[in-house]
Amino acid sequence: GNSVTQMEGPVTLSEEAFLTINCTYTATGYPSLFWYVQYPGEGLQLLLKATKADDKGSNKGFEATYRKETTSFHLEKGSVQVSDSAVYFCALSEQNQGGKLIFGQGTELSVKP
Amino acid sequence: DTEVTQTPKHLVMGMTNKKSLKCEQHMGHRAMYWYKQKAKKPPELMFVYSYEKLSINESVPSRFSPECPNSSLLNLHLHALQPEDSALYLCASRDDRSPNEKLFFGSGTQLSVL
Numbered sequence: 281g282n283s284v285t286q287m288e289g290p291v292t293l294s295e296e297a298f299l300t301i302n303c304t305y306t307a308t309g310y311p312s313l314f315w316y317v318q319y320p321g322e323g324l325q326l327l328l329k330a331t332k333a334d335d336k337g338s339n340k341g342f343e344a345t346y347r348k349e350t351t352s353f354h355l356e357k358g359s360v361q362v363s364d365s366a367v368y369f370c371a372l373s374e375q376n377q378g379g380k381l382i383f384g385q386g387t388e389l390s391v392k393p
Numbered sequence: 394d395t396e397v398t399q400t401p402k403h404l405v406m407g408m409t410n411k412k413s414l415k416c417e418q419h420m421g422h423r424a425m426y427w428y429k430q431k432a433k434k435p436p437e438l439m440f441v442y443s444y445e446k447l448s449i450n451e452s453v454p455s456r457f458s459p460e461c462p463n464s465s466l467l468n469l470h471l472h473a474l475q476p477e478d479s480a481l482y483l484c485a486s487r488d489d490r491s492p493n494e495k496l497f498f499g500s501g502t503q504l505s506v507l
Contacts, residue, residue, distance in 0.1 A: 314495065323397075323483050323498035324436065369435055378448055379424055379487045381496060383435035 286384035301355040303370035311372040313353040399499035416467040416484030424489040425467045430481040474506045
């Protein structure tokens with residue numbers, strides 16, 4: 281079946297450090313890939329998405345590239361801020377599955393000043 | 394309006410109580426979802442409604458009863474819950490006219506069952 285695997289957290293970084301959160305997936309078809317972010321006490325917000333191979337999603341300084349050859353969608357940011365502290369979820373959605381999202385386990389990021 | 398509104402934000406209930414969670418969106422989305430999320434875990438899909446009809450039930454116990462009275466509203470009726478049902482319950486909606494459209498999530502109802 282389809283699945284998403286994320287690197288374990290928590291990840292603790294100093295402000296302005298470089299961030300990478302690894303995400304790999306298993307899917308039978310051609311999924312769309314997403315990164316969602318959840319700030320404390322809130323629901324999930326879409327951070328970025330990519331719908332086909334070699335697409336790059338980007339938003340608020342975060343980027344991720346859909347790599348079909350390595351079945352990966354790693355999240356990167358060049359310089360993190362304290363306000364980026366949150367839990368990050370990688371997810372996939374297959375077509376004709378009613379928008380059902382399959383989530384990774386989530387990676388908690390803590391950025392220290 | 395690009396919001397999904399959930400009420401109440403917090404709910405404490407006993408195991409014999411009956412309560413309801415409410416969700417509302419005015420984006421014209423015809424797909425609506427209920428997810429359950431335990432602390433520091435990913436959301437787990439419970440139900441999907443498409444055009445006010447239940448399309449997916451992920452083998453959820455019958456003590457959870459969803460209802461979609463119209464295209465803007467989604468309810469989750471709770472009865473005889475167990476302490477292990479304590480969690481954050483998230484509602485989401487999606488514009489299903491495009492297969493790749495994102496889900497919009499509400500802020501959730503934090504439920505505690507005593």
